[in-house]
Each structure stands twice: as C-alpha cells, then as structure tokens.
Amino acid sequence: MKKxxxxxxxxxxxxxxxxxxxxxxxxxxLDLSMRHLKGAGSLTLLQNEGRSAxxxxxxxxxxxxxxxxxGFHIExxxxxxxxxxxxxxWQRRATVSxxxxxxxxxxxxxxxADRTIQDDFDPFGTSGLPALTRIYHSxxxxxxxxxxxYVGYYLPAMGGFYANFDLAxxxxxxxxxGYAGRLxxxxxxxxxxxxxxxxxxxNKLKSFTVGGSYDFGAVALMGLYTKNERGADDQSIxxxxxxxxxxxxxxxxxxxxxxxxxxxxxxxxxxxxxxxSMSKRTTLYTTxxxxxxxxxxxxxxxxTKGVAAVTAGGNSTGYEVGVRHTF
Numbered sequence: 001m002k003k004x005x006x007x008x009x010x011x012x013x014x015x016x017x018x019x020x021x022x023x024x025x026x027x028x029x030l031d032l033s034m035r036h037l038k039g040a041g042s043l044t045l046l047q048n049e050g051r052s053a054x055x056x057x058x059x060x061x062x063x064x065x066x067x068x069x070x071g072f073h074i075e076x077x078x079x080x081x082x083x084x085x086x087x088x089x090w091q092r093r094a095t096v097s098x099x100x101x102x103x104x105x106x107x108x109x110x111x112x113a114d115r116t117i118q119d120d121f122d123p124f125g126t127s128g129l130p131a132l133t134r135i136y137h138s139x140x141x142x143x144x145x146x147x148x149x150y151v152g153y154y155l156p157a158m159g160g161f162y163a164n165f166d167l168a169x170x171x172x173x174x175x176x177x178g179y180a181g182r183l184x185x186x187x188x189x190x191x192x193x194x195x196x197x198x199x200x201x202x203n204k205l206k207s208f209t210v211g212g213s214y215d216f217g218a219v220a221l222m223g224l225y226t227k228n229e230r231g232a233d234d235q236s237i238x239x240x241x242x243x244x245x246x247x248x249x250x251x252x253x254x255x256x257x258x259x260x261x262x263x264x265x266x267x268x269x270x271x272x273x274x275x276x277s278m279s280k281r282t283t284l285y286t287t288x289x290x291x292x293x294x295x296x297x298x299x300x301x302x303x304t305k306g307v308a309a310v311t312a313g314g315n316s317t318g319y320e321v322g323v324r325h326t327f
Contacts, residue, residue: 024060033322039310050322113182114197121211121224123241130271130289174201235260249276263295
C-alpha cells in the first residue's frame with residue numbers, strides 16, 4: 001500500500017513538472033461570410049475570411065531552464081466553404097524559436113515585418129471584403145506577405161519599445177530573398193510604428209510604411225501611409241479608420257486612397273462594418289464597401305478569387321454577412 005502511494009506521488013510529481021516545463025495549444029478560426037459583389041456584373045458567394053482567415057494551428061513552449069525557452073508554431077490555412085486546404089499545408093506559419101533575455105530568434109516560414117504593420121493599422125486587419133490590400137498594386141512582384149527560408153530576431157520587452165528584423169535566404173532563387181525590419185512603441189492606449197523592407201532580386205520591391213493608433217475609450221483612431229517602389233514604378237497608399245464600441249459590438253470605419261505612376265494604380269476604398277460579440281469566441285459581422293477605380297485601374301473588393309468583373313476605371317461594390325468562431 002505504501003509503495004503504491006509513493007509510486008502515485010512520484011508519478012504525480014513527474015507529470016506536474018512536465019506540465020510546468022512545456023505546453024502545447026491547439027487553436028483555430030472558422031470564418032465564413034455570404035458575400036455579394038457588383039462590378040460590370042454581379043456575383044454572390046460563400047467566402048472564407050470575412051474578418052479573419054480560417055486556420056488550424058498548434059503552438060507550444062518548453063522551459064529549458066536558466067531563463068531559456070524553446071517554442072514552435074505551425075499554422076495551416078483552410079477554406080471551410082468547400083473543405084479545401086491551402087496548397088502548402090503549413091503555409092500560414094511554420095517556425096521554431098529560441099527565447100530568453102536576449103529576445104527571440106525565429107526560423108522557418110513567417111510574416112514579413114513590413115506586412116504585420118499593415119495588419120495592425122488597417123481597421124479591418126487586411127482581412128475580408130474591405131481589406132486595404134485590395135487596392136495594392138503588385139508592381140510586377142507579389143505584394144510581400146510571408147517569407148520562406150526565414151530568419152528573424154525579435155527584441156525583448158523594453159518598456160513599450162518593440163522591434164523585429166527579418167531575413168529570407170534566396171537558396172539559389174533571388175526572387176525569394178529579402179529583408180525587412182520594424183520598430184515601434186506601444187502603451188495601453190497608443191501604438192506607433194514604422195517598417196521598411198526590400199524584396200526580390202536585382203529589381204527589388206522597396207516598401208516603407210508608417211502607422212499609428214490611439215484608443216480614446218469612446219473611439220479608437222488609426223491610420224497608415226505606405227510607399228511601394230520597384231524601379232521607376234511606384235504606388236502610395238494612405239488609410240484612416242476608426243473603431244467605435246457599441247454595446248456588445250463595435251462599428252468599424254475605413255477610408256483609403258491609392259495613387260501611383262501610370263493609369264492603373266489609382267483608386268479609393270471606403271467601408272463600414274459592424275461586429276457583434278455573441279461570446280468571447282463567436283462574432284457576427286456585416287460589412288459594406290466600395291472601390292472607386294480611376295484611369296485603367298480594376299481593383300476589386302474580392303481580390304482575384306471568384307471576382308465579379310470590373311471594367312477599367314469602374315467601381316466595385318459589395319456587402320457581406322458572416323460569422324467567426326475561434327477555438
């Protein structure tokens with residue numbers, strides 16, 4: 001009997017220590033909206049990512065002792081409207097990290113610093129029908145989002161200051177290489193930040209963004225300015241927005257303008273949305289948006305997926321109603 005009690009106590013102690021030293025979390029988002037678009041024609045569809053991209057992920061941390069930790073984060077995108085998966089399974093993120101008083105070193109596939117700043121200061125988080133990136137021109141190279149063969153360094157907490165620096169290795173293909181960095185200062189109410197990156201081979205895409213937000217309680221205001229250049233080609237985007245708490249929900253407002261060389265990079269984007277929190281994990285939402293193209297621009301509220309045709313210089317209008325559930 002005593003041996004059984006001692007064995008149980010030892011097993012409990014070992015299990016407790018293991019739990020204290022490491023943890024693994026399963027998480028995800030399912031987000032679907034009914035979206036209606038109108039351009040030269042019209043289109044109604046069930047669409048992923050009204051407020052957040054749907055995903056399934058696993059992350060964990062192990063305590064190595066002496067203030068050191070190891071961590072991993074793998075995240076897979078999916079389309080719940082038809083059950084399909086992204087072509088690359090862990091394409092959203094696949095990283096392993098070492099963390100300590102020195103900060104964090106992160107390796108794998110991860111978001112560029114000059115994209116995370118846009119996510120933070122777009123009122124809609126660069127997601128859904130009115131994402132700010134709807135009016136971004138590629139300038140002949142994919143708009144930077146995630147990097148393969150990524151090496152990143154994140155500064156430790158420094159009294160509100162934060163920064164990270166990214167490098168992507170070419171591995172024989174110069175089009176894949178690049179570097180970026182972001183520096184900012186954040187308090188409970190305020191967040192200001194700037195980021196810069198260069199991407200590609202000899203004819204690099206250069207991206208500079210500055211943004212900020214301030215939460216007054218009754219309203220949170222935010223804005224950003226982005227300048228993208230590639231050779232003699234360029235585009236500038238300016239955006240302002242607001243989030244207004246309303247009971248269990250919030251009203252979201254966004255207005256943006258894009259301007260660049262040539263006649264196919266100019267447009268204006270306006271959107272209004274409302275989120276209603278049914279619980280901490282479930283949100284109902286609706287959005288109305290409009291893109292007014294200038295010149296030969298053909299930007300659409302649905303990007304390039306299942307797009308309702310937009311004539312050069314024409315308008316793209318739409319609305320959506322959806323639900324997001326996190327777990």
